[in-house]
Amino acid sequence: MSDSVKATSIKAVGIKDVAREAGVSVATVSRVLSNGPVSDALRARVEDAVRATGYRPNLSARRLRSQHSQTIGLIVSDIRNPFFTAVSRAVEDAAFQAGMRVILCNTDENPEREAMYLRLMQEERVTGLIFAPTRATLAQLDRADLDFPVVLIDRSAPAGRFDSVVLDNPQAAALLVDHLHGQGYRRIAGLFGNTSTTAVERHAGYQAALAAHGLHAEARFVPPTAEAAEAEIARWLAEARRSGAMPDAVMVSNSLLLMGVVKAARTLGLTIPGDLAVAGFDNEPWTELVGPGLTVIEQPVHEIGRAAMTLLFERLDDPERATRKVVLSGTCVARAPGRRKRG
Amino acid sequence: MSDSVKATSIKAVGIKDVAREAGVSVATVSRVLSNGPVSDALRARVEDAVRATGYRPNLSARRLRSQHSQTIGLIVSDIRNPFFTAVSRAVEDAAFQAGMRVILCNTDENPEREAMYLRLMQEERVTGLIFAPTRATLAQLDRADLDFPVVLIDRSAPAGRFDSVVLDNPQAAALLVDHLHGQGYRRIAGLFGNTSTTAVERHAGYQAALAAHGLHAEARFVPPTAEAAEAEIARWLAEARRSGAMPDAVMVSNSLLLMGVVKAARTLGLTIPGDLAVAGFDNEPWTELVGPGLTVIEQPVHEIGRAAMTLLFERLDDPERATRKVVLSGTCVARAPGRRKRG
DNA sequence: GACCCCGATGTAATCGTTTTCAATAACAGC
DNA sequence: GCTGTTATTGAAAACGATTACATCGGGGTC
Structure with missing residues (x-):
C-alpha cells in the first residue's frame, strides 16, 4: 500500500521503521515478534512490513532491555x-x-x-x-x-x-585393568596427566583394581600432551629394560597420551600388543585402525x-x-x- | 572513605553505583574504563570504586550504545x-x-x-x-x-x-598423484566428497595430473562421511576385482573419506600399501600410525x-x-x- | 441502561552504557 | 584585565528494543 521502501544499507532498519511501514506502534511490532496478543489483521500487516523492510531485531538491544542474555x-x-x-x-x-x-x-x-x-x-x-x-x-x-x-x-x-x-573414572580405569588382567598381562604400567582431577581419579581406579588383583601399581604423571607422553614412556621403558623389569602392558588416562605411547612403541620397534599391550581412554576412530586395534574406554x-x-x-x-x-x-x-x- | 558497600548479589552493580561510590559522574567512570582523558586523582578514585563495588561492565549495553558488536x-x-x-x-x-x-x-x-x-x-x-x-x-x-x-x-x-x-587444491591433488606415480602406481582411483567446491577442485587437479602422466582417471563422488566412503570403496573394489581392473592406489579428498577407505581395506583384508596404496588430505596425527603410515597433504x-x-x-x-x-x-x-x- | 471486565493497542519509561555538548577552570598571550 | 585555547568534568541525549501502564471499545450481566 504505502511506499514500500527498499532496504538500502544506508541505515539499519529498526523497529520504528517497521512500525511506520505497518502503520502501528512499536509496541505492536514487538508483540508480533514475541507472539504477544495481537489481532490477526495487524499481525499480518506487521509481518508484511517486516518482510518489506528486511527488518532484523537487534539482539544487543533486546538483551539489554529484557535482561536475558x-x-x-x-x-x-x-x-x-x-x-x-x-x-x-x-x-x-x-x-x-x-x-x-x-x-x-x-x-x-x-x-x-x-x-x-x-x-x-x-x-x-x-x-x-x-x-x-x-x-x-x-x-x-x-x-x-x-x-x-x-x-x-x-x-x-x-x-x-x-x-x-x-x-565414573575409577570404574572405567578398573575396567581397563580388568581387561588387561583378563588377557594375561601382569605388569601393568600407568601413565596419567598431571593437571586434571580426572587423571587423579583414573589413577585411583587403576591402583585399586591392581590391588584387587594382587598386582603392583607403577604410575607416572606427565603434562597432558602426546609429546610429553612419548618422551616419558621412552625414558621409562629404557630404564625398565636395564633393570629387567619391563612392563608388558601400559594404560593411559587420555587419548593424547595414548597417541604418545603408540608413537613411542613404533619408534622403539615394539609391536602392539605383542611386546606391549596398550589401553586408554576415548574411543576415537583411529584407535580402531592402529595395529590390531586398541582397547579403549568409550565415553558417552x-x-x-x-x-x-x-x-x-x-x-x-x-x-x-x-x-x-x-x-x-x-x-x-x-x-x-x-x-x-x-x- | 565513604561507605564502601559490599557487592551483595541483591542487585547487579552498574556504572551509576561506581560513580556514586567514587563521587563522580557516570561519564567520568566511562572515560576511566575506556582510557579517556581523566585527571590522575579522579582516575585513582574511580579505579578504587570499581574494585570496591566489584563492578563489571555490561557488554550488551556497551554494544548497543557504541554500535560495535x-x-x-x-x-x-x-x-x-x-x-x-x-x-x-x-x-x-x-x-x-x-x-x-x-x-x-x-x-x-x-x-x-x-x-x-x-x-x-x-x-x-x-x-x-x-x-x-x-x-x-x-x-x-x-x-x-x-x-x-x-x-x-x-x-x-x-x-x-x-x-x-x-x-591450492589442484596443486595439492597433483602432488599426491605425482607421489603415487613416482612410487610406481599406475591405476590410481579417486574418491571425492560431493558437497564442497573443495572436492571439485581436488578432483580437477587429480584429473589433470593423471592426464599429464598419460594415465586414466577413474573417480567417484560420495557424501563426505567415513561410512559412505567405506561402503562405496568396498562396492567399487568388488566390482573392479570381478572386471579384472583392480586399482593399485586410491586417493581421497578429505580425512573422513581417508578413514573410510582404511577401514574398508582392513575389512577386505587388503594391506596398505602392499595391496592398495592410499593417500589423502589432512595430516592428522593418526595417519602416521596406521600401517607404515599414510601419505597425506598437510594443510597449514x-x-x-x-x-x-x-x-x-x-x-x-x-x-x-x-x-x-x-x-x-x-x-x-x-x-x-x-x-x-x-x- | 449502567456497570464491569477483558482484549487489543498506544504512550512512555526503562535497560546500562557511550558520547555529544556545554560548562568550568586554568593558563598563556597581548 | 580581557580574550582565546585547552584540559577536565558533568548533564543529558542517544542506542533499539521490551514492558508497565493507560486508554479505548465491545460484550456480557443484572
Missing part, C-alpha cells in the same frame, strides 16, 4: 581435544535448539586464562556456564562469587557448590554435553534445588587380542 | 571435522587477542541451517563473518545482502564479491585461520579495497614406501 558460556582447555570437540558440539546443538548462543573459550589449562574468561562471562551476563576447570581453579571456585549457575564437566570436586557431570561424549545442558536448565528453573553430580559410565571397547589367546 | 561469526559444517577444529582454534585465538568474541555455528552442510545462521549473524550485528559454505549457498551468496564483510574459507567461488582463503590449518582473520580486519579497515583470494600451498607428507622401492 540467552547466552551460555563454555570453557574448556582446548577444543582440539576430541573429547571437548564432541562435547562442545552437543552443547551447541542443545543451546541453539533452546534459542541460545554459546561462547566458547580455550584456556590451555592456564589458570590465568580461566580467571579472565570467568570475568568475561560476567560481563556477557551469561545465563549459565559449562566449565572444565583445572585443579587449581577448581579449588578456588567456591570462593568466587559468580552470578550465574555453573555446571562442571569432566572434572569436579568430590562434593561442592556446583552441579557436575563426569565419567554426546550424553555428557546434553546432560550438562539439562542440569543447567533445571538449575535455572529452580536455583534452590540441591546440587547434583551426574556420573556416567564408560564402556570398554575391547580390541587387541591379548596374551592368553596367543598362547 | 566486537563479535565475529564463524560458520562451518561440523566442528568435529579436525580441519575445522584447528581453524576454529586459530580464529578464536586471533579474535580474543583483538578483544573480540566468536559465535560458532555448525551447519552439517545443510543450506537451510546456513540460511538461518546467516540471519542470526545479522541479528547479532557481527563485525564480520568467516564462512565455509556449501556449494548451494555459495551460488546464492552474491545475491544475499549482508551488512558485514564475509571471508570464505576452504571453499570459494572462482572470482567473487568475497575475500577468501583456500588451499593455523595459517588458514589466521589469514582469514587478517583478511577480515583489513577489509574492515578499508571496505573499498579489491577483494583478494589467498591461496596457500599444502605440503606433501610422504610416508608409505611404494612399489618401486619394494622391488
Whole structure:
C-alpha cells in the first residue's frame, strides 16, 4: 500500500521503521515478534512490513532491555581435544535448539586464562556456564562469587557448590585393568596427566583394581600432551629394560597420551600388543585402525554435553534445588587380542 | 572513605553505583574504563570504586550504545571435522587477542541451517563473518545482502564479491598423484566428497595430473562421511576385482573419506600399501600410525585461520579495497614406501 | 441502561552504557 | 584585565528494543 521502501544499507532498519511501514506502534511490532496478543489483521500487516523492510531485531538491544542474555558460556582447555570437540558440539546443538548462543573459550589449562574468561562471562551476563576447570581453579571456585549457575564437566570436586557431570573414572580405569588382567598381562604400567582431577581419579581406579588383583601399581604423571607422553614412556621403558623389569602392558588416562605411547612403541620397534599391550581412554576412530586395534574406554561424549545442558536448565528453573553430580559410565571397547589367546 | 558497600548479589552493580561510590559522574567512570582523558586523582578514585563495588561492565549495553558488536561469526559444517577444529582454534585465538568474541555455528552442510545462521549473524550485528559454505549457498551468496564483510574459507567461488582463503587444491591433488606415480602406481582411483567446491577442485587437479602422466582417471563422488566412503570403496573394489581392473592406489579428498577407505581395506583384508596404496588430505596425527603410515597433504590449518582473520580486519579497515583470494600451498607428507622401492 | 471486565493497542519509561555538548577552570598571550 | 585555547568534568541525549501502564471499545450481566 504505502511506499514500500527498499532496504538500502544506508541505515539499519529498526523497529520504528517497521512500525511506520505497518502503520502501528512499536509496541505492536514487538508483540508480533514475541507472539504477544495481537489481532490477526495487524499481525499480518506487521509481518508484511517486516518482510518489506528486511527488518532484523537487534539482539544487543533486546538483551539489554529484557535482561536475558540467552547466552551460555563454555570453557574448556582446548577444543582440539576430541573429547571437548564432541562435547562442545552437543552443547551447541542443545543451546541453539533452546534459542541460545554459546561462547566458547580455550584456556590451555592456564589458570590465568580461566580467571579472565570467568570475568568475561560476567560481563556477557551469561545465563549459565559449562566449565572444565583445572585443579587449581577448581579449588578456588567456591570462593568466587559468580552470578550465574555453573555446571562442571569432566572434572569436579568430590562434593561442592556446583552441579557436575563426569565419567565414573575409577570404574572405567578398573575396567581397563580388568581387561588387561583378563588377557594375561601382569605388569601393568600407568601413565596419567598431571593437571586434571580426572587423571587423579583414573589413577585411583587403576591402583585399586591392581590391588584387587594382587598386582603392583607403577604410575607416572606427565603434562597432558602426546609429546610429553612419548618422551616419558621412552625414558621409562629404557630404564625398565636395564633393570629387567619391563612392563608388558601400559594404560593411559587420555587419548593424547595414548597417541604418545603408540608413537613411542613404533619408534622403539615394539609391536602392539605383542611386546606391549596398550589401553586408554576415548574411543576415537583411529584407535580402531592402529595395529590390531586398541582397547579403549568409550565415553558417552554426546550424553555428557546434553546432560550438562539439562542440569543447567533445571538449575535455572529452580536455583534452590540441591546440587547434583551426574556420573556416567564408560564402556570398554575391547580390541587387541591379548596374551592368553596367543598362547 | 565513604561507605564502601559490599557487592551483595541483591542487585547487579552498574556504572551509576561506581560513580556514586567514587563521587563522580557516570561519564567520568566511562572515560576511566575506556582510557579517556581523566585527571590522575579522579582516575585513582574511580579505579578504587570499581574494585570496591566489584563492578563489571555490561557488554550488551556497551554494544548497543557504541554500535560495535566486537563479535565475529564463524560458520562451518561440523566442528568435529579436525580441519575445522584447528581453524576454529586459530580464529578464536586471533579474535580474543583483538578483544573480540566468536559465535560458532555448525551447519552439517545443510543450506537451510546456513540460511538461518546467516540471519542470526545479522541479528547479532557481527563485525564480520568467516564462512565455509556449501556449494548451494555459495551460488546464492552474491545475491544475499549482508551488512558485514564475509571471508570464505576452504571453499570459494572462482572470482567473487568475497575475500577468501583456500588451499591450492589442484596443486595439492597433483602432488599426491605425482607421489603415487613416482612410487610406481599406475591405476590410481579417486574418491571425492560431493558437497564442497573443495572436492571439485581436488578432483580437477587429480584429473589433470593423471592426464599429464598419460594415465586414466577413474573417480567417484560420495557424501563426505567415513561410512559412505567405506561402503562405496568396498562396492567399487568388488566390482573392479570381478572386471579384472583392480586399482593399485586410491586417493581421497578429505580425512573422513581417508578413514573410510582404511577401514574398508582392513575389512577386505587388503594391506596398505602392499595391496592398495592410499593417500589423502589432512595430516592428522593418526595417519602416521596406521600401517607404515599414510601419505597425506598437510594443510597449514593455523595459517588458514589466521589469514582469514587478517583478511577480515583489513577489509574492515578499508571496505573499498579489491577483494583478494589467498591461496596457500599444502605440503606433501610422504610416508608409505611404494612399489618401486619394494622391488 | 449502567456497570464491569477483558482484549487489543498506544504512550512512555526503562535497560546500562557511550558520547555529544556545554560548562568550568586554568593558563598563556597581548 | 580581557580574550582565546585547552584540559577536565558533568548533564543529558542517544542506542533499539521490551514492558508497565493507560486508554479505548465491545460484550456480557443484572
